[in-house]
Amino acid sequence: MTLTQHDIDREIAAEHAAYEKRLADGAPVEHQPRRDYAPYRSSVLRHPEQPPISIDVSKDPELVELRSPAFGERDITEIDNDLTRQHTGEPIGERITVEGRLLDRNGRPLRGQLVEIWQANSAGRYAHQREQHDAPLDPNFTGVGRTLTDDSGFYRFTTVQPGPYPWRQHVNAWRPAHIHFSIFGTAFTQRLVTQMYFPSDPLFPYDPIIQSVTDDAARQRLVATYDHGLSVPEFSMGYHWDIVLDGPQATWIEEGR
Amino acid sequence: MTKIDPSRPETVLPTPSHTVGPFYGHALPFPGGGDIAPIGHPDTIVLQGYLTDGEGNPLPDAFVELWSADPDGNVPQVDGSIRRDPASGGYLGRNGVEFTGWGRIQTDANGHWTARTLRPGARGQSAPYISVCVFARGLLVHLYTRIYLPGDEAALTADPLLARVPAERRDTLIAREQGDGTYRFDIRLQGEGETVFLEFQ
Numbered sequence A: 001m002t003l004t005q006h007d008i009d010r011e012i013a014a015e016h017a018a019y020e021k022r023l024a025d026g027a028p029v030e031h032q033p034r035r036d037y038a039p040y041r042s043s044v045l046r047h048p049e050q051p052p053i054s055i056d057v058s059k060d061p062e063l064v065e066l067r068s069p070a071f072g073e074r075d076i077t078e079i080d081n082d083l084t085r086q087h088t089g090e091p092i093g094e095r096i097t098v099e100g101r102l103l104d105r106n107g108r109p110l111r112g113q114l115v116e117i118w119q120a121n122s123a124g125r126y127a128h129q130r131e132q133h134d135a136p137l138d139p140n141f142t143g144v145g146r147t148l149t150d151d152s153g154f155y156r157f158t159t160v161q162p163g164p165y166p167w168r169q170h171v172n173a174w175r176p177a178h179i180h181f182s183i184f185g186t187a188f189t190q191r192l193v194t195q196m197y198f199p200s201d202p203l204f205p206y207d208p209i210i211q212s213v214t215d216d217a218a219r220q221r222l223v224a225t226y227d228h229g230l231s232v233p234e235f236s237m238g239y240h241w242d243i244v245l246d247g248p249q250a251t252w253i254e255e256g257r
Numbered sequence B: 001m002t003k004i005d006p007s008r009p010e011t012v013l014p015t016p017s018h019t020v021g022p023f024y025g026h027a028l029p030f031p032g033g034g035d036i037a038p039i040g041h042p043d044t045i046v047l048q049g050y051l052t053d054g055e056g057n058p059l060p061d062a063f064v065e066l067w068s069a070d071p072d073g074n075v076p077q078v079d080g081s082i083r084r085d086p087a088s089g090g091y092l093g094r095n096g097v098e099f100t101g102w103g104r105i106q107t108d109a110n111g112h113w114t115a116r117t118l119r120p121g122a123r124g125q126s127a128p129y130i131s132v133c134v135f136a137r138g139l140l141v142h143l144y145t146r147i148y149l150p151g152d153e154a155a156l157t158a159d160p161l162l163a164r165v166p167a168e169r170r171d172t173l174i175a176r177e178q179g180d181g182t183y184r185f186d187i188r189l190q191g192e193g194e195t196v197f198l199e200f201q
Helices: A005-024 A216-220 B153-158 B160-164 B167-173
Strands: A053-055 A095-103 A114-119 A144-148 A154-160 A178-183 A192-197 A237-240 B044-052 B062-068 B102-106 B112-118 B129-136 B143-148 B182-184 B198-200
Touching: A053 B160, A114 A154, A144 A154, B044 B062, B044 B129, B062 B112, B102 B112, B143 B167, B143 B198, B153 B160, B160 B167
Parallel strands: A053 B198, A095 A237, B044 B182
Antiparallel strands: A095 A154, A114 A144, A114 A178, A178 A192, B044 B112, B062 B102, B062 B129, B129 B143
């Protein structure tokens, strides 16, 4: 049977209601999505059925997972954080600047950490071989960038506003516009891959991927804030998006490392 | 609200994870991602395996990241895993001399991945292991596991994690020796023979 948006809407509502009930019954707030979130069909065969084994990192400060690989100036070129300057011509679309701060759970800035991004072009098409969406490729836009956070934990990218795109999970399935982020912290346990969205996107209620974060406040943390102070006169719209890495760190790592 | 005020700890809450999706292939994997061992290093080992789903089907749209100590058990603090070429804007590759301890390997169309790295030394109370992080389309939050190497039964028996894993699942964390310094480590996301995955608290 053809899977419709209506079917998915009902499943999303049921998952949300189940979470609200868990909360009402005293369960903790869920900051992360569950890996078995059936409205996103690709998760069905790709989530473990056994619970993970929990490791208390305070029992062994030597765990390699409490440290993180190093990235440095050799791993970045000067224009890697400007996705509008990677080709001979300018990409088509609304230029945007995206800036924010990378923090740990204690609110401390994470300095010198690698932030990688990738996204669709302004027409909603990825420069990826397997992408089938019939929207134009932009010869001047690859949609890939990377940077290191600065001494205050800030990252900054210049790019174009990505378009929404259809993805065929169900009839008329559309992803809200987003930028993918991959981030390292000071511990491998803090590793994060996620997606940043734009304010007030009308597609949010229909998208099982953003709705996989069933906690309303947590979901809002995936949405950037328009920041007029970050808009560059005669050039770009500005968005601010702070990122907080979950996962324990080595407590003995000195502030400022 | 995505401006965080660190002076108000109650507002400092984790950014949720999302799937890496299907279209990261031109962004995250890089040439030589699995060639972690310096060229010609005598402690080089080869790790390889398949990544499969709950029906035993291979995942062609996934990648693993490996992270481990050097042969002396020290944590590498060397950058240069994804060196870039400022002239061409492309990748320069690793320099073949330094050991960064980290690699990222895309699975192929058969769901197979392979990496060359250095045999890690022991740290703390643990037997030597290589930390693994799995990312895939369909996986809303990445998964951690570990690759332990066979051979030193005393060290494996004394390992705090392996001691806690149910006996029938313990083997999912230990690679199988295939000779010539090659080890097989399959990752099964779900179902029969499901790999033991870890969370850190």
